[in-house]
Amino acid sequence: MTQSQSQAPSYPPEGFRYAPRSSVYDEAFVPSGEPRAHYAELWHGVEELGPPEISKRWEQGRRLIRENGVTYNVYGDPRGMDRPWVLDPIPLVLAAKEWNDLARGLDQRARLLNALLADLYGPQATLRERLLPPELVVGCPAFLRPLHGIEPPAGVYLHLYAADLARGPDGGFWVLGDRTQAPSGAGYALENRIVVSRLLAQLFRDCKVERLAPFFSALRESLANLAPRGREQPRVVLLTSGAYNETYFEHAYLARYLGYSLIEGADLTVRDQTVYLKTLGGLERVDVILRRMDDGFCDPLSLRSDSSLGIAGLVRAVRRGNVTIANALGSGLVESPALLAFVPALCRRLLDEELELPSVATWWCGEEPALRYVIDHLPELVIKPAFFGPHAPEPVFGGALSVEERAELARRIQARPAAFVGQEQVALSTAPVWAGESVQPRHASLRAFVARAGDGYVALPGGLTRVSSSRNSLVVSMQRGGGSKDTWVLASGLPSSLSLLKPAGGRIEIVRTGADLPSRVADNLFWLGRYAERAEGTARLLRSVIMRLTDDTLGARSPELAVLLHALEVTTEVAAGSLTGPPGSVRLERRLFELLVESDHRTLRATIEATFRAGSMARDRLSADTWRVLTQLHDQVLEFELRQRLELQDGLESLNRLVLGFSAFSGLAMENMTHGPGWRFADIGRRIERAFHGARLVRSTLVAADAPAAFEGILEVADSTITYRSRYRGFVAFEPVLDLVLTDETNPRSIAFQLVAISEHLDALPRSERGVGLPPAARTMLRALTSIRLADFATLGRVSAGGRREKLDELLACLETDLPLFADQLTLSYLAHAEPSVSLGTLEDKGV
């Protein structure tokens, strides 16, 4: 496409002179430049808005996406975690008639693949009848033999199926690939719709676009009906492979939208061949698992023994019919690219129907004539692996290779023909994409979804449209940096106004207990609380120290500096006395920088990274705002790395921002999290940390009789200077200081305050054990709190012959033992089921 600068008519407006390429189909325009009929309304509206307005809304969209935390993880890129999702503001539009044909074709294809799975995991007639080469089954890594002979409820293997579609130059749709085991993208499609329907609210209404919600409620209903025992409120969970999965955002998003718990393998346990969720309140039976984990990883006992993600015994529970998995374990077998070559004949045999939606021409090289064809036509083909799997080769565009590279590729194919397919390189259609200041054609492909409903499948009216990253790129992949579009299917009738957020029919029981919080999530929240408190404390201390070192008016030689440095030693667990030196000491400054930017043990940076990790493991329990603050804090730490040389002053600026970020984080946690068990665990974590460091600091400063010099410093560390001044004016003395930091239950920074708060949390937590008397953790906490309440100031203040306050030392030493003991006991009674499973090696493993 070339744009001539000389022609500049006033209409269409600048930036909208869109010239589709002649060689391919354009979704929006006919070759003469007129918009297609079903695009006319949208395009007219877009033109009316004009480029500056579109540009503004595009920015708005980007902000919404950042704020909603929509991300996509890119593998092999250290900064690829949580990359913002890329969304184009101009939707892809499909006409009603065209969509209905497509939906019928998708329904047929899903029924076909379902029937094929039933045959391959059963009688295998298609192999004996030579409809399918046996290599594609018995030679395929996705054929899971332990699942052979298990028929899922109602014979349904596929509950959710997706197809990657491309439109060829003749305007017809082709299937590029099938997604049968855990199709991703429906959640992103939903998020794209939410953003674009806000950006283009009026146009969205005017165009009468089909709603997406009915599809998800059909999916939800179909999953609820799968419960093996027809329970009234079956428990459906969404199984994720974890925060490092490329589409983790979507797992969390869908779980929330569908109202399912987002769980990991370690949250589940199999007992009596039944699957249970490990919660704070005990074990809860699970009826249906919507999985977003590859099937080979789902059971380390019967499937891949190297899997650390799965649930031991799951296959047995499935065989017993005690749990239903969607899609069924083993469904990955029919997403092999090699299968595409055999689909038409299979359709005739298994469904007795002609295939409606063709696959892109595919040759499986395991057959001699196909191999010859592929070798002879390499420049026109895309070479792909025949099967997905750990050893699958990367797709290669034959046309992009040099003569030598092609010869090399041919040799590799001939060495292992069965491992490759050749696929016709489809000239993907183009669609208009907003490129920042003008509209340009980019290649597009559509991932469309269907869900099981009754005997057939209903389609998601829309889908995830992906576009290539640059004008000339043919690769349409989020991994390779492409973007996405909302997909509008124009309604044939009136669009339904159903939204899942107001579920139709049936009252939902109000639940407030939160006892079904998975233990692992509670554990992560507990650590999130601890790390966040530790990080905030470290940041505050570093700030106070650096402020004194850089500003003479604050009195760099003031006695509290020594206390602050000592407190920093306590918090970061560096050797006592390692942070000393006169102001301006190069050694001291270097040490402080290390505490800020190095990533060892307990530096500020390491602690913030640990906070972020704990947060990302419990991300579905955090509000979008909380997560955003956490991400920003983490980003700031990453910035440290980019600085070659830091000045003390720069450090101060960073610390100011970090302290502010942590204040926001604590505020959000307090205000925005429901005060259920999850919040309680986070808060217990925070208070344990605060009490423990408080006790250590007081012990190492106030036990020595010559303490007065330290009073001011202790008050500052405990953030209690203002309270002290308002109560006692200027005079600083041992007893009032000790009262304020240790025993005053009204001071939110005192140790007693933390213990009172923890005791209250303990009372409110669900209790699984029914024993007589207090549980061990509550007993320990009561002892600690009572020892403070019973303390007598005269005794605590008494100075021994050795110049030490022995009784105070004793009291604090007890606290230093009791608090970690309490944390262990708490873990044992509530979080112990969070331990990971281990595969047993047998002696045979070591070789005989």
Added chain:
Amino acid sequence: MVYRVSHVTSYRYAQAVSICHNEARLTPRTTSHQKLLRTQLLVEPTVATHDRGVDYFGNVVHWFSLQEAHTHLDVTAVSEVDISRFQAPAAALSGPWEHTRDRLREDRSAEALAAYEFVFESPHIRFDADLIAYAQASFPRGRPLLEAVLELTRRIHKEFQYQPGSTTVATPLREVLRARRGVCQDFAHLQIGMLRSLGLSARYVSGYIYNQPKEGARGLTGADASHAWVAVYCPDFGYVDFDPTNGVIPSDEHVTLAWGRDFSDASPLKGVILGGGEHTVSVAVDVARV
């Protein structure tokens, strides 16, 4: 010949294990020349659930789990089998090896499809040009299948050193091939990899071997532990066993337990535990004539 086999596996854990799931393939198979007379599986402490069934390859499997805290697990399998002497078919009658290869690709009978399972790569078996190169010396064009396989079996026996502890289950085949040493499992995997990369069907057999107590005589290697060898599909004769560790065609001293594509399908005992900390395992195998 009647044998009594006892196979005891004992786990000891440093800390309590709260739950454990196991899969045992410890019950000998019944074959054309092996009859199972009696068999018993004892698990201590008492199991919470137990299922007996047959897996995809026809092996008898016991699934069991323990759901109470325990610090040890003892699994004892005792069986008696009657094994008749296996008369290997005259190797020269087995037909050119390429015929078997081609027939496997074409034949869609139930028998041939079942044999086709064992022609491909599997979790422990990856093809490699060096594997083919080593095997090809024994497979000139037109050579009778069993003759070629027997020679390959003897070459592995002669050219590889049996050295317990030199490999683990994770050692790749190419490494075994390079170092020329390993244990029965490695030699079985190695020969299977070679045969399959030629397009032949070869399965992994797990079992035991009887070590005749003879004064001063050297018995067969691999006794007093579980053993592994190879079975090759030969269209007119069915499967014929080959033991590359000992360089022989098993006759009546090999007790067949289970088979599959490789170790991962046929390992005698697998388990996953929750908790436990450090653990130790010991195995005692005894094969005696009755």
